[in-house]
Amino acid sequence: MALNLKSVLDRARACIRIETAALSETAKHLGPEFLATARAVAETEAAGKKLIFTGVGKSAHIAQKLTGTFNSTGVTSCFLDATQALHGDLGLCGEGDLAILLSNSGRTEEILRLIPILRRLGVKLVAFTSKADSDLAKNAEYRLLYRVPREACPLELAPTASTTAALALGDALAMVLLEERGLTRDDFARFHPGGNLGALLVKVRDLMRTGDRLPIAADTISTQEAILAMTQAKSGSIALVDKKTRKLTGILTDGDFRRSALTGPDFLQQPVSTFMTKNPKVIADSALGVDALRIFEAHKIDDLIVIDARGRPVGLVDGQDLPKLKIV
Secondary structure, three states: OOOOHHHHHHHHHHHHHHHHHHHHHHHHOOOHHHHHHHHHHHHHHHOOOOEEEEEOOHHHHHHHHHHHHHHHOOOOEEEOOOOHHHHOHHHHOOOOOEEEEEOOOOOOHHHHHHHHHHHHOOOEEEEEEOOOOOHHHHOOOEEEEOOOOOOOOOOOOOOOHHHHHHHHHHHHHHHHHHHHOOOOHHHHHHOOOOHHHHHHHOEHHHOOEOHHHOOEEEOOOEHHHHHHHHHHHOOOEEEEEOOOOOOEEEEEEHHHHHHHHHHOOOHHHOEHHHOOEEOOOEEEOOOEHHHHHHHHHHHOOOEEEEEOOOOOEEEEEEHHHOOOOOOO
């Protein structure tokens, strides 16, 4: 089939404009009903109850995605298969839960059949639909309404603009609540312990070398003593500190050691402070792994000393460890 480039691009742009219009109209008409729903979700979460998302067809896909989104922000959520609900899956519903029922038309039979059953279980309902006058909207305590002037499908059959608007509205609800609850990057990391996201959000204190793998010595020792301590710890560097305060004063690395060897035959007997790098790059133990990665990339270093709030070394991040942790 031969395709005309201009015609294809024109139709593609028209599709995107139609979906953009649905998003714009949805945003424009947000009001008290959105606020009431947001409050209901917040109260459900605060009470230790859960959100239950359900839908049929394309709405089920949106419901599943939003379930994941809310779970990732710490709001306990689950997806209820509207068909299987009538055959045992209603067991996951409990009194005080909040069910978010997705149906673009507001007339989906499987969804409407759930209304009296969920009410009997003490579950409150949110109608998530584009039809304010639908049976679903009329029989729910709360309403999440999105606006769809028209579908992008030329046949006006395939859900396109409606699914885009529904997804965006659900995301908006999740993000509003995330900000209201003051969720931090640290909180977010707890819900994403695996994969690249979890690696990027892990704390430096969780990936740094400590104990026998962290050589620390006073900056008054000899270069030979420093090298022996590095060798014993199997480390490419040693943190050097003030003898009294134990605050970091410098670092001696393999590179520093090689350069010191060029200064004369007695270099090993020289104080390590002669060859150490003073005021080295450091990172706080409370920082994120991704912050350490930025320092490694910006300054082309191999080792990064981790310090506590008092400026004392408490760990070492070795650049060789980052690939293993999937941070790079």
